[in-house]
Amino acid sequence: GQQVQQSPASLVLQEGENAELQCNFSTSLNSMQWFYQRPEGSLVSLFYNPSGTKQSGRLTSTTVIKERRSSLHISSSQITDSGTYLCAMGNYAQGLTFGLGTRVSVFP
Amino acid sequence: EAAVTQSPRNKVAVTGGKVTLSCNQTNNHNNMYWYRQDTGHGLRLIHYSYGAGSTEKGDIPDGYKASRPSQENFSLILELATPSQTSVYFCASGDAGGEDTQYFGPGTRLLVL
Numbered sequence: 001g002q003q004v005q006q007s008p009a010s011l012v013l014q015e016g017e018n019a020e021l022q023c024n025f026s027t028s029l030n031s032m033q034w035f036y037q038r039p040e041g042s043l044v045s046l047f048y049n050p051s052g053t054k055q056s057g058r059l060t061s062t063t064v065i066k067e068r069r070s071s072l073h074i075s076s077s078q079i080t081d082s083g084t085y086l087c088a089m090g091n092y093a094q095g096l097t098f099g100l101g102t103r104v105s106v107f108p
Numbered sequence: 109e110a111a112v113t114q115s116p117r118n119k120v121a122v123t124g125g126k127v128t129l130s131c132n133q134t135n136n137h138n139n140m141y142w143y144r145q146d147t148g149h150g151l152r153l154i155h156y157s158y159g160a161g162s163t164e165k166g167d168i169p170d171g172y173k174a175s176r177p178s179q180e181n182f183s184l185i186l187e188l189a190t191p192s193q194t195s196v197y198f199c200a201s202g203d204a205g206g207e208d209t210q211y212f213g214p215g216t217r218l219l220v221l
Contacts, residue, residue, distance in 0.1 A: 033209055033210070035212075041196065041214070041215050042212070042214050042215065043198065043212040043215075044212075045209045045210065045211065045212075048209040086150070086151070088151075092139050092202040092203055092209075092210065093139070093158075094156070095141050095143075095153040095156050095166055095167075096141075096143075096151075096153065096210060097153070097167075098143075098150040098151040098152075099150060100148070100149075100150045101150065
């Protein structure tokens with residue numbers, strides 16, 4: 001079956017530092033998304049990015065289909081970036097397969 | 109912003125009891141999904157639906173039923189709850205128009221004693 005692997009499992013940052021989160025897929029990529037899970041548990045969609053590069057504020061997602069990987073770059077991290085970042089592959093027709101996430105902690 | 113709501117937000121049930129988790133979306137999306145999230149497993153798909161009257165099995169459907177009586181509502185039913193079904197359950201809605209993304213509800217914490 002499909003497998004989604006995320007690294008690192010956790011990350012500690014000092015405010016202002018940059019970070020790179022990785023997501024690797026064991027099967028051919030048909031669609032991928034990045035989500036942010038707040039400390040209290042709610043999920044927010046960050047990017048739908050099946051290929052190429054997308055940017056939203058301080059977040060940049062890059063997906064390379066032939067290498068079966070996607071990355072999420074956080075620039076100038078802030079305390080409010082703390083939480084868990086999840087990547088998922090799949091589509092609206094059949095649901096998503098999620099990775100275990102990267103827990104990010106940003107300290108002043 | 110898309111809106112998906114879930115009820116109850118917290119639930120304590122007894123082993124062998126029946127539990128119904130409800131989900132409502134105001135996005136007019138055709139597709140709805142139920143996931144559970146457990147430490148060490150991430151989010152896993154239980155059931156999904158393409159529209160009113162349809163339900164499909166996801167990756168871990170055993171022990172669960174689903175019901176989609178209308179476009180807006182999608183329920184997850186545990187006929188005989190077991191402690192292994194203690195988890196956080198998320199409902200989501202989605203469609204393929206434009207961005208193929210899913211919008212999630214706030215989650216329901218279920219504890220089965």
